[in-house]
Amino acid sequence: MNKNACYHELTLTFQRLSRFSHLSAIASWDMFAMMPSGGSAARGEALAELGLLQHQILTDKKIGERLLAASQEDLTDDERANLREMSRAHKQAALLPESLVEAKALAGSRCEHAWRTQRKNNDWQGFAPNLKEVVRLSREEARLRAEARGGSRYDALLDIFEPGMTSKRLDTLFADLKSWLPELLATVVDKQASQRVATPQGPFPTESQRQVGLEAMKMLGFDFDGGRLDVSAHPFCGGVPEDVRITTRYDENDLLSALFGVIHETGHARYEQNLPRHWPGQPIALARSTAIHESQSLFFEMQLGRSPAFLQRILPTLRQHFGDQPAFSEENFIAWSQRVAPGYIRVDADEVSYPAHVILRYDIERALIDGDIDVDDIPALWDEKMQHWLGLSTAGNYRNGCMQDIHWTDGGFGYFPSYTLGAMYAAQLFQAARKALPTLDSALANGDFSPLFGWLQQNIWQHGSRYSTSELIINATGEDLNSQHFRQHLTSRYL
Amino acid sequence: MNKNACYHELTLTFQRLSRFSHLSAIASWDMFAMMPSGGSAARGEALAELGLLQHQILTDKKIGERLLAASQEDLTDDERANLREMSRAHKQAALLPESLVEAKALAGSRCEHAWRTQRKNNDWQGFAPNLKEVVRLSREEARLRAEARGGSRYDALLDIFEPGMTSKRLDTLFADLKSWLPELLATVVDKQASQRVATPQGPFPTESQRQVGLEAMKMLGFDFDGGRLDVSAHPFCGGVPEDVRITTRYDENDLLSALFGVIHETGHARYEQNLPRHWPGQPIALARSTAIHESQSLFFEMQLGRSPAFLQRILPTLRQHFGDQPAFSEENFIAWSQRVAPGYIRVDADEVSYPAHVILRYDIERALIDGDIDVDDIPALWDEKMQHWLGLSTAGNYRNGCMQDIHWTDGGFGYFPSYTLGAMYAAQLFQAARKALPTLDSALANGDFSPLFGWLQQNIWQHGSRYSTSELIINATGEDLNSQHFRQHLTSRYL
Known part of the structure; x- marks a missing residue:
């Protein structure tokens, strides 16, 4: 059997996640720097879909089990630090239901996109309803996180x-x-x-x-x-x-x-x-x-x-x-x-x-x-x-x-x-x-x-x-x- | 039970695939039109990872079963045409093993990226080895496809x-x-x-x-x-x-x-x-x-x-x-x-x-x-x-x-x-x-x-x-x- 098999499996999963983050980062940059306005809805949906996938991968039960098992493996200091960061990412994600992750991504992308024009037009009335939805979802996120960690x-x-x-x-x-x-x-x-x-x-x-x-x-x-x-x-x-x-x-x-x-x-x-x-x-x-x-x-x-x-x-x-x-x-x-x-x-x-x-x-x-x-x-x-x-x-x-x-x-x-x-x-x-x-x-x-x-x-x-x-x-x-x-x-x- | 439940499930899967294709299309455009040279390897890996995911989703056994079941459902002409295209996409993908899909994506992205400079430099000697690898994988793909469909x-x-x-x-x-x-x-x-x-x-x-x-x-x-x-x-x-x-x-x-x-x-x-x-x-x-x-x-x-x-x-x-x-x-x-x-x-x-x-x-x-x-x-x-x-x-x-x-x-x-x-x-x-x-x-x-x-x-x-x-x-x-x-x-x- 492979030495540190669980840790090794985790590194492969996180490498995969990182490749998806790459695509998300480039598509987000594009959204702000290049994308014409008509692309907004489809882009928001595409990014939310990818975010959901990343959330699913990161919160998979197997990850939790492997994190636990890997902590018993014979790791170097750096590997242990990496495991600490993996564990943190897993726990942060596992606190949130998929529906909230998706809703927040979509509401955020809608609000941000409209804001670009609304800001130019000093349009608080138009902006406020979108922001309220984002705040509602962020409060829900904060509530779930606070319940789990205290504070x-x-x-x-x-x-x-x-x-x-x-x-x-x-x-x-x-x-x-x-x-x-x-x-x-x-x-x-x-x-x-x-x-x-x-x-x-x-x-x-x-x-x-x-x-x-x-x-x-x-x-x-x-x-x-x-x-x-x-x-x-x-x-x-x-x-x-x-x-x-x-x-x-x-x-x-x-x-x-x-x-x-x-x-x-x-x-x-x-x-x-x-x-x-x-x-x-x-x-x-x-x-x-x-x-x-x-x-x-x-x-x-x-x-x-x-x-x-x-x-x-x-x-x-x-x-x-x-x-x-x-x-x-x-x-x-x-x-x-x-x-x-x-x-x-x-x-x-x-x-x-x-x-x-x-x-x-x-x-x-x-x-x-x-x-x-x-x-x-x-x-x-x-x-x-x-x-x-x-x-x-x-x-x-x-x-x-x-x-x-x-x-x-x-x-x-x-x-x-x-x-x-x-x-x-x-x-x-x-x-x-x-x-x-x-x-x-x-x-x-x-x-x-x-x-x-x-x-x-x-x-x-x-x-x-x-x-x-x-x-x-x-x-x-x-x-x-x-x-x-x-x-x-x-x-x-x-x- | 939902009318045309299998067909409906399929439309959701293909919508999801289409969102991933969106990200792939934008990241590919970026690769040709925007990306600095140093981003090439990471981009190639990220796109190959997404391609693999799409291939996995598209070739899932469940898709095959649903396509079969949906063909018995009460569909309109347009839905039947959509089902025909879904089925074609599924069959085209199912012919290829994941390893080949990934290898082809990586070899293609390497060859294309190097070609941009090699073409400028009239460097056939540098280009040929990369192209040979792409040809090798394409022949393998063609062989698998031809075996399955004849011709x-x-x-x-x-x-x-x-x-x-x-x-x-x-x-x-x-x-x-x-x-x-x-x-x-x-x-x-x-x-x-x-x-x-x-x-x-x-x-x-x-x-x-x-x-x-x-x-x-x-x-x-x-x-x-x-x-x-x-x-x-x-x-x-x-x-x-x-x-x-x-x-x-x-x-x-x-x-x-x-x-x-x-x-x-x-x-x-x-x-x-x-x-x-x-x-x-x-x-x-x-x-x-x-x-x-x-x-x-x-x-x-x-x-x-x-x-x-x-x-x-x-x-x-x-x-x-x-x-x-x-x-x-x-x-x-x-x-x-x-x-x-x-x-x-x-x-x-x-x-x-x-x-x-x-x-x-x-x-x-x-x-x-x-x-x-x-x-x-x-x-x-x-x-x-x-x-x-x-x-x-x-x-x-x-x-x-x-x-x-x-x-x-x-x-x-x-x-x-x-x-x-x-x-x-x-x-x-x-x-x-x-x-x-x-x-x-x-x-x-x-x-x-x-x-x-x-x-x-x-x-x-x-x-x-x-x-x-x-x-x-x-x-x-x-x-x-x-x-x-x-x-x-x-x-x-x-x-």
């Missing part, structure tokens, strides 16, 4: 994205932020008000922006033999590790939005492109969590992307495409890229006001899933919280208010905290890299980012899901998540 | 594409062509040699060619809400009826190649976009056969696309994008578009020399599958037959010789005859439309193509696979395939 309903969704994270821990982390961030934000805004900063003058033609984006991706080590850059209504990083698809959107009057969007997604992409390849199709080879994923995108977008070292290196490309102008002097461009200005749109936010966008969404989605508020309450709450945090009113402005993000349209409740966790992890990681590499700052100043990428590769990318998030971060930085690094980063960059 | 091995593959077609019937049809086509070709070439025709002067920038292509698609009724135009190494029409993906390739020195490629694929696309929608996911709602599919593409490309009516209507768009020039006078442009000039490339061939390209491939692929020749014999045979038919040598020129087509790379042996069958059907259909619509020619002359499209919709598109090919053609034209219409068409247009 609150919202915590049960949070755990999908960041295993082990709880709203209690988030509340502590966010309470810390709330204690110093508003004052820091006010101080920075006040300080910057006295600076005279020239704004680059457009228009910035889409094709030139695309070229600049591609150039930035090249500087940042994106592997074009294993990925693409395209356009979608909401920027994202999709595809599969062997073929990573990132997207952005262009506004000819706005130079920063697409460029920093591309840099953000390139962070996600490099993580995916550098995940381990020697466990083909295995859960251990997947990215650790959404918070760690966002730590990589924000590492690229904020830590590195808004550093003088990177901005200096991208400037010649900007001058080449948009002509030289006073705003493109080194000093001005750095100051301009580091402006802090509360705005409506999360993905365009500076890193000081960004956490406000996330905490606002976290508060609302938690109350929504736990049943404390309803979909109809969202716009007023959004307006109230935007006024409170950033002094901006979104009354009647759904497009740039509560309809701006794609996450809720397909039931991605519990994702948003990942962004601020990611920002904190990113600051902590950069700090650790600086400590580990004494010559890092001089390499960066010379435009050489490779030591930094090498450090990420060694400490984050290559590990996939081998360790828990805590273990990964402790191994990389010597301590578990510590929000003080984020505070220090903001203070030293902006004050 | 030759090649006939067994032919039947996949054009149900009921045999090489015996093809030999008769092609013998007829061989009896008059070489002389017609020589006469036309001779006649045109004395005409002075100006060639449009390039370069023709890719983006302008794309705009012209889109304009042609619009004129020809392509529904952009349910499809796209993109670029690939080998033009094709893919996707699903709700979302048809056509591709072309651009050469800045060649005006006709991309434009008539687009028109050809638009013919395929309109067929797909107008297939019946009231049998969702059922085999009866699929296109009848590859020959009927090619009859629509060649109807668009040759019958309509090279008619004075269409050429006159596209001319203003050409002048707009490429400037006015003597070659764009109406008379010259028609003469130029109807030039007959034997060349190397099948997809760029005029309609008089086109059948030579097909008969050559038919002769070679039949001998290859029946085991009379081997892969190593192909280049010499190709050269010999090109010399014989068109007076052109392809010695050493694999790129524009036996490596020019994608079909063999993934084992599509038996497809090529569809093109010439399609050309014959197209001529016969146009003739019938003209008879049925006395005002057709004046409508066309006024640039109104809608009566023609309406006739195709009523006689071909809306029927899907309701009838056999013969029934469909007899219903539409009053007789079965008759190659004399093609002869008359060529004679009247070119002599």
